[in-house]
Amino acid sequence: MTSKRFGIIDIGSNSIRLVIYEQTENGAYRVIDESKASARLSGHIDADGRLPHSGIQLIIETLAYFKMLCEASRAYSIRAVATAAVRNAGNSGEIVQAVEEASGIKVEILSGHEEARYGYLGVRNTLDIAEGFIVDIGGGSTEISYFKDRHLLHSVSFPFGSVNTAKQFLKNGNLDEEDLSKIRSMAIKAMEGEPWIRKAPGLPLIGLGGTIRSVSKIDQKAKKYSLGLTHNYQMAAQDVTQWLQSLRAMPLDKRRKVQGLAKERADIIVPGLVIMQxxxxxxxASHYVISGSGLRDGLFFQTVRPERPEADEVLEASVRNLMALHPAMPHAHVEQVNRLSLTLFDALQSRFGLSRRARSYVHTASLLYRIGVTIHYYQYAKHTFYVMAHSRIDGLSHREILICAMIASYKTKSRTRALYSEHKDILAESDLDLIVKLGTLLQLAIAFDRSETQPVTRLDAVLAEHTLSLTLYAGHDAAIEWKEAEAVGKEFTKQWGLSLTADLRMEP
Incomplete structure (x- = not known):
């Protein structure tokens, strides 16, 4: 299999976006480029419900530019879809024909249910949430979906979004109390026609699209949030309500200067937030969860894995994908470290009251601890921390990403304490002790494969009252491992409060 590149184009009601994905020879994938044009197609729709020539020409010019970007990146497979603005236009057939003839790119018009399905797929493969609602507020439509046990059960598309609602109700970029009530009533009336929307209270509301992403970035800037990730950022109801009130009270010129809010979204953010609320x-719902993955990601998964686009386990798929994107990592070594560290964890879990979730931290950290070497060997622990903390490990919360990154990059307790102090806004006080314990456990497992030749074929770990007794079975010379473990064992003993004994046995 050779490396392949795919261009995914989303002709939305507010913006037209291109994302170029690469699928490497070993099956890993990543985004390598993206571009955006703020088209406001919903705002172009005339009184007869048609998209005029100016709007069609805007799509043609944008797709011609995107096609050049794809060709420059050698992304010869292009999939373009259109959503609400084109779907609901009275001349949708004319639009598609004109765009295809001028650009040479085939355009699919997605139904509302298809749009919701692809958005759900983007969420399902990147968030480890079993049940919840998804809301995707676009420029010309709003999709709401409900899933349970990671299966999509219901979805609906409503013909209102941030752009066409702003066009209908805003006056000079502002929204008065009467029109705010009208927007809210419009949304509620539409939802009342779908009784399933009210039948599962207390679940997270996962937000897609520019409205919720924008308010999350505003919130992070205001709080000086210490991690630069939007995906899986969580917000309480009162936070979104506060930003709605604050942004609505600002004149448009002042709104354009709010940190975290793109200028081109300043006039449509308030109507979008009213619908969201x-x-x-x-x-x-219980709280908001922001998803950085949605329609375009879902289209990519469907395109490259048409028979089975869904990932089985979000965290495992994400970790394995990250490993595959860094083939210079010593994969046999980290797999060995993974096996050894989990054996140690299992021996200690019950006595120390370690959760099943903590086991997944060890699993993740042990597989990724050498990822920093692909940047530079010297100070690779720092590189490991940065790569893990900023690579969006799907299936983990922001707090858990930091915990795993700190375990993987663990060297000393003082260094860990310094890192912890930089992220006290996200980490809990009890996390420091857990990181130190699991960090020293990982260091001991690493010592048992210091030569990276996997001499240890089996590790038996038995926990007595104050002693952890280890028996290592070796298939070839393990002198390097034995010497390394002596040094690391002292720190392990100090942090765990256990005496450590080890017996090395050569297998015949």
């Missing part, structure tokens, strides 16, 4: 209240 109405959905939150109608579903009786």
């Amino acid at each position: 109405a959905v939150f209240q109608h579903t009786a």
Whole structure:
């Protein structure tokens, strides 16, 4: 299999976006480029419900530019889809024909249910949430979906979004109380026609699209959030309500200067948030979860894995993908370290009250601890921390990403304490002790394969009252491992409060 590149184009009601994905020879994938044009197609729709020539020409010019970007990146497979603005236009057939003839790119018009399905797929493969609602507020439509046990059960598309709602209700970029109530009533009336939306209270509301991403970035800037990730960022109801009130009270010129808010979204953010809040209240959701993965990601998964686009386990798939993107890592070594560290964890879990989730931290950290070497060997632990903390390990919360990155890059307790102090806004006080314990456990497992030749074929670990007794079975010379373990064992003993004994046995 050779490396392949795919261009995914989303002709949305507010913006037209291109994302170029690469699938490497070993099956890993990543985004290598993206571009965006703020088209506001919903705002171009005339009184007869048609997209005029100016709007069609805007799509043609944008796709011609995107096609050049794809060709420059050698992304010869292009998939373009259109959503609400084109779907609901009275001349949708004319639009598609004109765009295809001028650009040479085939355009699919997605139904509302298809749009919701692809958005759900992007969420399902990147967030480890078993049940919840998804809301995707675009420029010309709003999709709401409900999933349970990681299966999509219901979805609906409503013909209102941030752009066409702004066009209908805003006056000079502002929204008065009467029009705010009208937007909320419009959304509630539409949702009341779908009784399933109210039948599962207390679940997270996962937000897609520019409205919720923008408010999350504003919130992070205001709070000086210490991690530069939007995906899986969580917000309480009162935070979104506060930003809605604050942004609505600002004149448009001042809104354009708010940190975290793109200038081109300043005039449509408030109507979008009113719809978002109405959905939150109608579903009786518990909190907001922001997803950085949605329609375009879902289209990519469907394109490269048409028979089975769904990932089985989000965290495992994400970790394995990250490993595959760094083939210079010593894979046999980290797999060995993974096996040894989990054996040690299992021996200690019950006595120390370690959770099953903590085991997944060890699993993740042990597989990724050498990823920093692919940048530079010297100070690779620092590189490992940075790569892990900023690579969006799907299936982990932001707190858990930091925990895993700190375990993987563990060297000393003082260095860990310094890292912890930089992220006290995200980490809990109890996390420091857990990181130190699991970090020293990982260091001991690493010592048992210091030569990276996998001499240890089996490790038996038995926990007595104050002693952890280890028996190592070796298939070839393990002198390097034995010497390394002596040094690391002292730190392990100090942090765990256990005496450590080890017996090395050569297998015949």
